[in-house]
Amino acid sequence: MPITERNILTRLYAVAGCLFLFAVAVVVKLVSIQMVHGDKYKKLAMSRTEKMFTIAPNRGNLYSDDGSLLATSVSRYTIRFDAVTVKTEDFEAHIKPLSDSLASMLGKPASHYENLLRKAKVNKHRYKLVARNLDYSDYMRTKAFPLFEKGPNEGGLIVEQRTVREHPLGKIAERSVGYERVDDNGYFTRVGLEGAFGQYLRGSEGKRLKQKIAKGQWKPIGLDNIIEPKDGYDVISTININIQDIAHHALLGQLEKYKADHGSVIVMETKTGEVKAISNLGRTQEGKYYERLNYAVGESHEPGSTFKLMSLVAALEDKVIDTTTLVDTEKGRWRLYDRTVRDSKPGGYGKISVAKAFEVSSNTAFAKIIHYSYKERPSRFVDRLMNMNLHEPLGLPIKGEGKPVIRYPGDKGWSGISLAWMSHGYEVSLTPLQTLAFYNAIANDGEMIKPRLIKEVREWNKTIQKFNKEVINPSICTQETAAKVRQLLKNVVEKEHGTGHGLYSPNFSMAGKTGTCQKNYVSKDPDKLRYISTFAGYFPADNPKYSCIVVIHEPDKSVGYYGADVSGPVFKSIAQKIYATSPLIDELETLKPDDEHLEEAYESYYAKAQKKYQKVPNVKGMSGMDAVSLLENLGLQVEVKGNGKVRAQSVSQGTDLDKVDKIVLELS
Numbered sequence: 001m002p003i004t005e006r007n008i009l010t011r012l013y014a015v016a017g018c019l020f021l022f023a024v025a026v027v028v029k030l031v032s033i034q035m036v037h038g039d040k041y042k043k044l045a046m047s048r049t050e051k052m053f054t055i056a057p058n059r060g061n062l063y064s065d066d067g068s069l070l071a072t073s074v075s076r077y078t079i080r081f082d083a084v085t086v087k088t089e090d091f092e093a094h095i096k097p098l099s100d101s102l103a104s105m106l107g108k109p110a111s112h113y114e115n116l117l118r119k120a121k122v123n124k125h126r127y128k129l130v131a132r133n134l135d136y137s138d139y140m141r142t143k144a145f146p147l148f149e150k151g152p153n154e155g156g157l158i159v160e161q162r163t164v165r166e167h168p169l170g171k172i173a174e175r176s177v178g179y180e181r182v183d184d185n186g187y188f189t190r191v192g193l194e195g196a197f198g199q200y201l202r203g204s205e206g207k208r209l210k211q212k213i214a215k216g217q218w219k220p221i222g223l224d225n226i227i228e229p230k231d232g233y234d235v236i237s238t239i240n241i242n243i244q245d246i247a248h249h250a251l252l253g254q255l256e257k258y259k260a261d262h263g264s265v266i267v268m269e270t271k272t273g274e275v276k277a278i279s280n281l282g283r284t285q286e287g288k289y290y291e292r293l294n295y296a297v298g299e300s301h302e303p304g305s306t307f308k309l310m311s312l313v314a315a316l317e318d319k320v321i322d323t324t325t326l327v328d329t330e331k332g333r334w335r336l337y338d339r340t341v342r343d344s345k346p347g348g349y350g351k352i353s354v355a356k357a358f359e360v361s362s363n364t365a366f367a368k369i370i371h372y373s374y375k376e377r378p379s380r381f382v383d384r385l386m387n388m389n390l391h392e393p394l395g396l397p398i399k400g401e402g403k404p405v406i407r408y409p410g411d412k413g414w415s416g417i418s419l420a421w422m423s424h425g426y427e428v429s430l431t432p433l434q435t436l437a438f439y440n441a442i443a444n445d446g447e448m449i450k451p452r453l454i455k456e457v458r459e460w461n462k463t464i465q466k467f468n469k470e471v472i473n474p475s476i477c478t479q480e481t482a483a484k485v486r487q488l489l490k491n492v493v494e495k496e497h498g499t500g501h502g503l504y505s506p507n508f509s510m511a512g513k514t515g516t517c518q519k520n521y522v523s524k525d526p527d528k529l530r531y532i533s534t535f536a537g538y539f540p541a542d543n544p545k546y547s548c549i550v551v552i553h554e555p556d557k558s559v560g561y562y563g564a565d566v567s568g569p570v571f572k573s574i575a576q577k578i579y580a581t582s583p584l585i586d587e588l589e590t591l592k593p594d595d596e597h598l599e600e601a602y603e604s605y606y607a608k609a610q611k612k613y614q615k616v617p618n619v620k621g622m623s624g625m626d627a628v629s630l631l632e633n634l635g636l637q638v639e640v641k642g643n644g645k646v647r648a649q650s651v652s653q654g655t656d657l658d659k660v661d662k663i664v665l666e667l668s
Contacts, residue, residue: 015491049212052226056163057203058616060232062177062193064241065274065455068623068645069168070177071194077139080158083120086147090154091121092145101145105138106131127158137637140450141661165194169241174291176239176278178398192294193237193453196397200457200464203232213246236456238274242581243267243574247277250573251550255281255289258566264296264432265551266451267574268440270544271447272469277574295551300402300429304517305361306536306549307425307562309485310438311370312358316481317380319371323355323484323662327365334364339417341367344516344562358488359498361514363424370423378409378419388476390430394437394450405429425517434533436549439512439536441473442489443544446482448473489513490541499564503572508579512537512546512571514563519554530554533566539575548574616660618653619646627665637662 046355062071083091095114103110107229113130119129134142139159142148148157167177178192194201209260247265254265262282268275282292293299315321332348341364343349347361357365374381385391391406406428407414413427421427433451441448450470457464489511492498499514515534533552538544560566615650616636619627627646630636634657641664650664 019319036249050220051210051212053208053210055206055208055229057205057229058163058231059163059203060201060234062197062201063234064239064244065237065276066240066623067236067243070239070241071165071167073163074166075136075139076132076162076164077134077136077142078160078162079130079134079139079142080160081117081120081128081130082126082152082156083117083128084124084126084156084546085153086121086156087154088121090147090150091117097146098148102130102475103139105141105597135637137635137662140635141637152386153267165269170242176280176291176296178294185342190633193235193239195399197235197454197457204230206230223604232462234458235454236458238269238276238453238455239278240276243578244277244279246574246577248279248281250570250577251279251281251552252289254552254570255283258552258559258561259283259287260552260556260566261554262295263550263552263567264293264294264572265548266433266436267438267546267548267578268451270440270443270538270547271449273440273452274455275451275453278401278548284562290331295398295553296432297396297398298400298402298431298639300404300431300434301532302426302428302517303430303435304425304515304532304534305363306435306439306513306515306534307428307430307514308358308361308366308423309442309489310385310388310390310535311423312354312488313368313388313442313477313481313485314381315354315373316484318373318380318384321354321369323353323488325354325369326351327354327357327368329362329364330356332364334368336367336371336417336420339421341420347374355488355491356497358485358513359491359495361492361499363401366422366423374419381419381422382406382408388438389448389473390428390434390438394434394472396433396451397453402431402434404431407647412530425515432549432551434536435536436547437472438476439538439549440547441476442482443538443547444487445479446475446477447471482638486511486541489537493537493541500568502564503568503574504573504586508539508575509541510537510539510546510572510575511541513567514568516561516563529557531557531561533561535567535571537571539579546575546578550574616649616651616653616655616657616658616663619665622646631663631665636660639664641666659663 013032018589041389041598059073061073064070064570067105076606095117096110099114099117101342102108102113106113115131116128119125131138131142143157143159148155151157165179167174176192178194178196180191180195180198184614205227207227209226213638226245247267251263251265254260260283262280264281265277265279267273267277278296279296280291280293280295281289316323328351329343329348331343332343342361343364345360349356349360352360352362352365354369355366357369370381385406393401393403395401407418407422409418420428437451439558448471450469450472452470454467456466492513493500493504493510495501498513503510512535515532515536517534519530519532520528531554533555534550536547538547548571550570552566552570555561555566617630619630623645628638628640636657638663646665646667648666650662651660
């Protein structure tokens with residue numbers, strides 16, 4: 001059929017109509033996008049080109065009581081190599097001097113780094129790992145190496161920075177210092193001092209708006225942050241690094257000697273409740289020991305004979321006995337219903353006074369005293385224990401405090417033998433720190449103080465908050481009762497028949513109570529029977545300054561398991577060394593504030609940190625980590641020997657900084 005002019009026009013009109021309808025559809029869609037979905041798509045576009053970034057704050061430092069660092073945040077750097085961005089002629093010109101520089105700093109042969117970089121170039125690697133975990137001074141050196149000095153685009157240098165938390169004391173008190181971590185869902189894991197005081201240490205995040213530019217990079221928009229980050233406060237703990245070191249090594253040596261499963265030590269200042277040392281060590285499959293769990297705070301267990309002090313105080317307060325009351329130990333065995341209480345001494349002690357029963361730690365004597373004194377009204381005994389706060393946790397800021405167990409008549413597990421078994425530390429449960437708080441109260445004339453781990457919160461040299469003594473119970477017993485049992489605790493060590501007499505020394509005085517508790521005693525298999533060895537007390541005996549508890553779980557029975565043999569020597573070693581380093585006799589209270597030296601340390605560091613240096617400063621007398629922080633910020637590589645404060649520096653004060661690469665600090 002021939003194509004006419006009319007047919008052509010009809011087709012043109014049809015095409016034009018379709019185009020018109022398409023144009024109308026486009027306009028309608030544009031209007032819809034603009035009017036209806038405009039905000040949605042605008043936000044989507046902005047999210048792909050602009051993004052709010054989080055600025056992490058600097059976490060505050062955790063200090064010991066004298067201003068030495070227990071935990072601090074430091075920057076660590078990872079160096080990677082982008083082999084694609086580097087021109088071949090630049091690569092060949094600098095590969096050998098770059099390899100030599102890396103070898104000099106990192107310790108491996110230059111050939112190792114040359115091969116690594118050449119393979120990366122051949123394989124066109126854009127993210128080849130060169131070195132990780134560099135400190136600030138090594139990072140600054142790396143930036144100046146041949147080729148790397150050209151930067152990321154021409155030199156292929158990729159730098160990743162991360163902030164890590166470091167413990168200058170190393171493994172000592174690692175678990176007690178602890179950590180605070182947050183997962184992707186925002187849930188926190190809090191351990192030790194770091195976790196307990198995280199609200200002060202962590203600070204608050206800042207916000208910064210950035211715009212996406214070429215090659216996937218992000219550029220800040222504007223000069224200021226949307227929200228400025230706020231650095232965390234510094235926390236001054238009560239821990240004394242000297243006493244902590246003493247406690248750690250004394251416990252470690254005894255655990256190794258007796259091949260024990262785990263153990264803990266706490267040293268507390270009697271009058272203030274300040275915890276000066278807290279060490280927890282557990283055994284690995286290889287027989288090594290490390291800070292595995294915070295047993296001192298979290299592990300509630302039957303205390304054994306150390307609980308006889310609580311039973312004695314209750315009976316004296318209720319006036320059902322006196323220290324001169326006689327009791328028959330019945331040849332060391334006393335049967336109650338279908339159970340038998342036994343003394344460790346075969347044949348028992350005959351008829352003895354309550355005072356001697358405590359000093360020799362007679363189970364039969366205490367079982368009979370408490371059973372016969374309270375059997376008609378057992379709630380009276382438990383009420384007395386509860387009046388002394390033994391059924392309540394201490395309410396520590398550290399997470400995971402173990403719950404004490406003091407059963408009441410009628411509770412599940414209560415029976416006709418409960419009074420007798422509770423009297424010498426079974427069917428009850430306490431953590432080491434809860435037990436120590438009671439012994440500390442006896443040393444403190446009956447005033448029970450809450451153990452304290454923090455002294456102060458600071459922002460540089462400004463005090464934000466102070467923490468003072470907190471009293472749990474102003475009088476757990478009369479001063480008369482406290483005086484009587486203090487004499488008996490002294491006799492345990494000083495009298496020849498006392499269970500702790502092997503610890504006696506004429507050179508210094510100490511008072512306390514031994515405890516040997518059976519574990520797995522319900523099992524009829526003697527091979528499964530294990531022991532907990534304890535010594536709790538204070539020193540000096542007549543004017544107590546420190547209280548201390550040592551608990552060692554599951555010592556090798558073939559080596560020994562009695563509290564006097566296993567835990568007692570640790571207590572004595574700690575007391576001796578504290579005596580040696582801090583004489584306790586004829587002391588005069590200072591009229592100056594307790595934190596004078598700490599104030600001076602802060603002011604000294606703060607003043608030095610504000611200066612701009614051209615020469616090496618004098619850091620002698622500064623705490624080790626303060627000195628490291630100051631010198632590394634000046635671009636120096638710092639090597640540290642020892643712990644504590646700076647005794648000597650290898651580069652003398654006044655040396656030009658540009659002539660120094662490394663400085664060695666000797667601490668003591």
